[in-house]
Amino acid sequence: MKYKKSRDATGLGSNGDGGWQKGGGDVPPSIQLDIMEHRGAAATTGLGTGGTAGSASFFEPWRERTPGSSGSGRGSSGGGGDGREPPEKRLTLFALRLAVLEKAASGLGKLDFVWATVVLLGGFASTLSITDFWCVTVILVGEGARVFGRSHELEWQQHATQTSTAGGALRSSSRFFRHIVHALVDPAAAAAGGRRNDDDDARARAALFQRQIVAFMRRRAWHAPDVSLLPYTGWVFVSRKIGRLLNWMQVLSALACVVLSVMRLWKQDFGGRDSRNMRPALLLFYTLALVEASLFLFEKAYWTWKVSVCKLLHQVSAECELGPYGLVSLKRFFYDAYSRCIAGSIFDGIKMDLVTFAEDLILSDFLDEQIIGVRILQQFANSERSASDTLRKVGTTPRSIDRLVEMLNWKRTEEDEVRLCAAEIVSKLASKRQNALRVSGIPGAIESVTSLLYTATSPPVSGTHPQLPGAPAEHGASPPAASRGYDHLQFNLLGLLILKRLARDHDNCGKIGNARGLLAKVINFTQASRALLQNPHVTDSQVRAMKRALKVVKMLVSTTGSTGKALRESVAENVFTVSNLRGILRYGQQHRELQKLATDVLTGLAMHDSGKEAIVATGGVVKLLLSIFFNVQDTELGREAGEALAMLALESEAGCAAILRQTDVLDQLVSALQDGDARRRLNAARVLRNLCAYSGQQQRERLRVVTKALPAVLNATKVDKDRILEVSVGLSTEICQFIDGEQFAAELRGAGVADERAYVELLASILKQYRYPDIRVPRMRRFVVQQVIWLMTSSGGGGDHSGGYVQLLREVGMKRLLESIADTTSELECYHVFSGSVGISKHRESFSAIVDSALELIAGSGDGARAED
Structure with missing residues (x-):
């Protein structure tokens, strides 16, 4: 039984530079194009033992939000907010x-x-x-x-x-x-x-x-x-x-x-x-x-x-x-x-306003007029009272946007101030979805933003690593003459901020990935030395540059569809990506938000086979993720690490081998199933299930230790709901491959289940509750039906023979439930994981075929082969 997972472009949310959050699933789904909004909205839902127990994850699809729903265009379209007329x-x-x-x-x-x-x-x-x-x-x-x-x-x-x-x-x-x-x-x-x-x-x-x-x-x-x-x-x-x-x-x-x-x-x-x-x-x-x-x-x-x-x-x-x-x-x-x-007429002057006046000035050929114009627009765009009207007016004037984007390319010393102000205005424009689309629609706009990024060295040559902002220059090296006395950090921060806001849109992510040399520049900003990360006096600007770069990379690797697949492959092919992330995980204890973003990037990379290979091939990454996941003191970061591990083990024998290479990892995962944190239990169950399903034959004997987790898993099946219930049923099906029917009956009694009938009734009640596919738990019915098939095909089940389970299943109305399910199967239940509303990596066997197999078994003598995923 194999499945693969992917994260929607909308599966990421931002609360500004303050970090990214995950949240519950019982929230209105966000629109696919708005990468940030989805995760931000989900962050409000808590996790309880009997609750939804999960975040807006790759494991669940997300529908597009209707046009009337809240989105990134939240700014007021009205005037100055306090009802006053413009002072001019x-x-x-x-x-x-x-x-x-x-x-x-x-x-x-x-x-x-x-x-x-x-x-x-x-x-x-x-x-x-x-x-x-x-x-x-x-x-x-x-x-x-x-x-x-x-x-x-x-x-x-x-x-x-x-x-x-x-x-x-x-x-x-x-x-x-x-x-x-x-x-x-x-x-x-x-x-x-x-x-x-x-x-x-x-x-x-x-x-x-x-x-x-x-x-x-x-x-x-x-x-x-x-x-x-x-x-x-x-x-x-x-x-x-x-x-x-x-x-x-x-x-x-x-x-x-x-x-x-x-x-x-x-x-x-x-x-x-x-x-x-x-x-x-x-x-x-x-x-x-x-x-x-x-x-x-x-x-x-x-x-x-x-x-x-x-x-x-x-x-x-x-x-x-x-x-x-x-x-x-x-x-x-x-x-x-x-x-x-x-x-002219005495009334000609009263038709003027400062925004239009500033727009006319930035179109001038004289620098003194341009600097006055961008200063006015910059101040108005930063003013809470006038920002909404200013951005709307500038955003609907194509020639003004064209000139502001053009100014990003100006590199003469006397034009620095104009360029800096223009970059700040463009960053404000990009914060609104419609304006962001207009900015990115200008030919060469992404390349203009790229010109703001400067990594203080020439492109890396073979065997060397590019030097990053704030890092000391190599001995004997001197910066280019054009760069001396030039403060690149301000432009770097604004360039990364513009990219982050543009990347909220799916199409813009593709443009960013296709821009020549841009992806490599952004990845360069994610590198930091141990001295920098562990320096308590490091400047906020240096940390902010890394944070924004990580957010951009995270949004790119989380893009949906074929665009996302190509971006994940491009990011994984960069030889510095995973090593940069490893450095943040290893030395960034003073910057938990950076570690969280790095873990999210690893999760996105692990959706692609090349990303899995890069992570496994980079020494120490899996060990660091396991260490973070098992660290009970940092539960939030541990949850992110657990999801990255689950993704790494998904349909990857090499990923499973890298995880199992660590000592006592199975015992620790089994112990985590009884943790009080719902998200921690959820991810531990996901990792164990993937290890059982996708490990190589040489690991099968070692995996028998997971049978110790069966009582806890069966108990979770009995008391938990939604996501934890879903993964618990799936994990119990995989664990059952290591035991026979008699052992399973003994484990039922050890888990507090009265008898076999009680367990069968429990499975039937789950199917009754989920008569139709549920977007929050798309694999719930598949896992239950697979467990039903195992019960009917297990040797010694029902006391003496598997026919005992068949009879119990018939008595609780399982045949009628299976027939109802056969009429309601959907594509939603045929994929391992999802990228927005796009399914990623289809199951080997369709869900309808599995249901048909179960119906044949329950209608016949109970003989049949186990349906494989």
């Missing part, structure tokens, strides 16, 4: 109001300009007094210069595209009004010459960031604020200085208009030879000039009040959680919104 709306509203004032002032200025040129200077030029003539001329020139001479290239476009000058222009254009407001608010401070505000540190950080991103500018392009407009003028006609000069000229022009208009409106001594129409014309002109200049000055005062006194930018930066560099990003965003309101 306050900036766009501020830009709208400024634009209203600006456009109103400009409109009045144009009207005043037309009125003066057409009516006053055109109609009354010869009759105006010398005072009015020069006042009108000065006002007209000032307004014309301000309204028509406004340079978008040197003012608005400069603010909108050059971050480094945004803060300076804002301060220079409103410094005069800020001093006035500060004097009114705090006269003492103004009299003392002013003191540094509380935001000096923030300004210093912002200024540092401004200088940083200017340094990041591509050297093949001009930095606009530093461009000299005229030849041979040096710094005098630099665009940055001219922009500030024009700002001051606008303010001074407005002040001159106010002063002249007020003076003339106050005196109203409009003389001339014909003042009949001149007086109202001049009154209208001076009034329009006064209103227009006042609106402009009010705009500047309002600007200064909101930005410098109310600190609107600081408030929005704090609410957006943009960190110390938020001011630079928000100034850039504000000027873009203001520029749109000025250049």
